[in-house]
Amino acid sequence: MTGTDERRGVALITGGSRGIGAAAAVALAADGWDVGVNYRTRADEAARVVKACADLGRRAIAVQADVLEADQIEHLFDTVTAALGPIGAVINNAGIVSPSGRVAEYDAERLDRVFRINSISAFLVAGAAVRRMSTGYGGTGGVIVNVSSRAAVLGSAGEYVDYAASKAAVDALTIGLANEVANEGVRVLGVRPGLIETDIHEPGRLERIGTTPPLARPGKPEEVAEAIAFLASDRSSYMTGTTLDVSGGR
Numbered sequence: 725m726t727g728t729d730e731r732r733g734v735a736l737i738t739g740g741s742r743g744i745g746a747a748a749a750v751a752l753a754a755d756g757w758d759v760g761v762n763y764r765t766r767a768d769e770a771a772r773v774v775k776a777c778a779d780l781g782r783r784a785i786a787v788q789a790d791v792l793e794a795d796q797i798e799h800l801f802d803t804v805t806a807a808l809g810p811i812g813a814v815i816n817n818a819g820i821v822s823p824s825g826r827v828a829e830y831d832a833e834r835l836d837r838v839f840r841i842n843s844i845s846a847f848l849v850a851g852a853a854v855r856r857m858s859t860g861y862g863g864t865g866g867v868i869v870n871v872s873s874r875a876a877v878l879g880s881a882g883e884y885v886d887y888a889a890s891k892a893a894v895d896a897l898t899i900g901l902a903n904e905v906a907n908e909g910v911r912v913l914g915v916r917p918g919l920i921e922t923d924i925h926e927p928g929r930l931e932r933i934g935t936t937p938p939l940a941r942p943g944k945p946e947e948v949a950e951a952i953a954f955l956a957s958d959r960s961s962y963m964t965g966t967t968l969d970v971s972g973g974r
């Protein structure tokens with residue numbers, strides 16, 4: 725991938741050390757953004773993403789923060805702003821799946837974990853983004869891209885209905901927050917990836933069902949990243965409250 729000479733501003737990506745978030749960081753750097761790469765534990769992988777962004781001629785830093793914790797989210801935003809400047813795009817990407825199982829078998833601990841990271845932390849990150857970017861809070865505007873899942877629409881029966889529901893909450897966040905901040909210079913958008921080749925899947929899952937989408941293959945993180953970079957840019961300037969499916973027709 726080659727970089728552009730046009731500078732767009734500063735983008736922050738949660739869960740940017742691996743998978744879709746890592747690909748999004750590189751795609752945004754190629755599109756002219758300086759990039760704050762958040763990770764939870766994998767410092768080495770985050771450093772590799774930072775280097776890939778720097779190789780494209782952009783400034784980039786890695787910031788360790790667990791997005792489950794509100795104070796760590798504040799630290800993440802403050803660190804990126806201090807190092808790179810005001811944030812203009814936030815990619816709300818960090819997420820987990822649950823182990824395969826039927827609803828009748830879920831316990832409260834499992835449900836708490838998946839909703840806390842996929843739903844509650846997504847709300848907390850979006851709130852922190854609005855407090856920095858909204859003209860209502862003294863900002864100059866920006867874009868939030870929420871990473872949902874096709875599961876939010878399909879329901880994931882027999883696998884993880886809780887994960888699907890936690891991502892349906894993200895879709896509602898995208899619509900509701902978009903309407904809330906539309907006249908404050910902030911657009912809120914989403915992507916719903918389908919089956920994408922990352923570490924998130926249980927071993928063997930992609931081999932088992934990866935060819936079931938109409939396009940008959942799993943997607944690559946870079947294919948989701950392309951949609952994220954488009955949504956974060958001015959090329960999507962008349963879009964807000966919309967979530968794009970990037971799912972091979974699934």
Ligand SMILES: NC(=O)c1ccc[n+]([C@@H]2O[C@H](COP(=O)([O-])OP(=O)(O)OC[C@H]3O[C@@H](n4cnc5c(N)ncnc54)[C@H](OP(=O)(O)O)[C@@H]3O)[C@@H](O)[C@H]2O)c1
Nearest residue numbers: 739741742743744764765766790791818819873920922924
């Ligand atoms: N892959 C798919 O098929 C697919 C499909 C639909 C939707 N999605 C969604 O896409 C997003 C990214 O998924 P992925 O497949 O790229 O996952 P992945 O390869 O497992 O990567 C997850 C990323 O999230 C970070 N992370 C996890 N928990 C975190 C926390 N508490 N605080 C901060 N960072 C945290 C990880 O950091 P460390 O590296 O430090 O652990 C890592 O960078 C998720 O929201 C997922 O639900 C994925």
